[in-house]
Amino acid sequence: MLKRAVFLDKDGTLLDDVPYNVNPALMHFSRGARESLALFGAHSFTLVVVSNQSGVALGRFSYEALTLVELRLHEMFAACGVMLAGAYWCPHHPNGVVAPHAVACSCRKPEPGLVLKAAREHALDLRQSWFVGDILDDIEAGARAGCRTVLIDNGNETQWRDAPLRRPTLRVPDLYRAALAIVGSPRCKHRIASRSSSLVSSEVQR
Template sequence: MFLDRDGTLTEPRHYPSHPDELVLQPDIGLPLRALQHAGFALVVVTNQSGLARGLLDTAALDAMHHRLRALLARHGVRLDGIYACPHHPDGTVPRYRRLCSCRKPAPGMLHQAAHDLDLDLSASWMVGDSSCDINAGHRAGTCTALVGSQPLPDVTPGVHRATTSDTLYEVVRCFLAGR
């Protein structure tokens, strides 16, 4: 299960740059534990253009992800991986200012995680709160779930299932009930 970070696992914040700014979505522990107990890998894939924009550095991002792991551990949840894209074509930090294959909606982070963790993309789900997340999942060949109130975005037609729900809890409940 590929999971977006901001707005999906954590409450939405505009360019969070400090660990204290990461606050888990309410009632997130139970559905994530259920997925973990069902044998699913839990992998965060997150665009972090704040690096390219100079709003944070890699040490701050590492500290934020350490906090995310600690917050989830309090709920008995362990992440199998965290993949972050630091790039943005309009960034102010030269080494991160570029087009890349990892920034969602491109599927690069999902492909890399699948390779590193030996995951089957066709048996995986991408869960997020934006069209970038859903399109990255479709491009990688996963099923997708949109969390939040926006309508499902237009995506390339195909055989991949897509669903939408207000919360991650509801997405996971429906997912596990339908397995």
């Protein structure tokens, strides 16, 4: 059975926005992120981080540095009582200086490549999933993959290039408001009600 997921951008959405940050000691949750993760976990969403990490291609840090970042994310999620299913990084940039990462690719947002890869690896139903990010490239990546989308309107988007796939399903000021909206969406409520009915039927049959 396919699972539903919440895809989360890393910097500026899940974590405070520290440019090119691969120092685990400087990784801090954004406002409301802890409560949001707990809420997603309580509603059985698979949680996935999807992030452009062009610092690799630009020579700011090595790809290997992202291993410690992922380990720290797993620790931070666990401290909230939830599991991080996976972290997916795009190390590319077409104007980079480090081969082989200095290329155009299908995984750098707004391309949907990493979302599609995560869906294959974790058996995710993209139609029942959400992508949450703080810029419109996140929104486009999620929409192109078939997800519903939430824009965290916290000032990090500055270009506002409009296009149909760059228009979010929802627009909220922070991650916690996003979580409340997602778990309160009609489809989410329907799934919870259906699951509860199934449990009741099972008990009756016993």
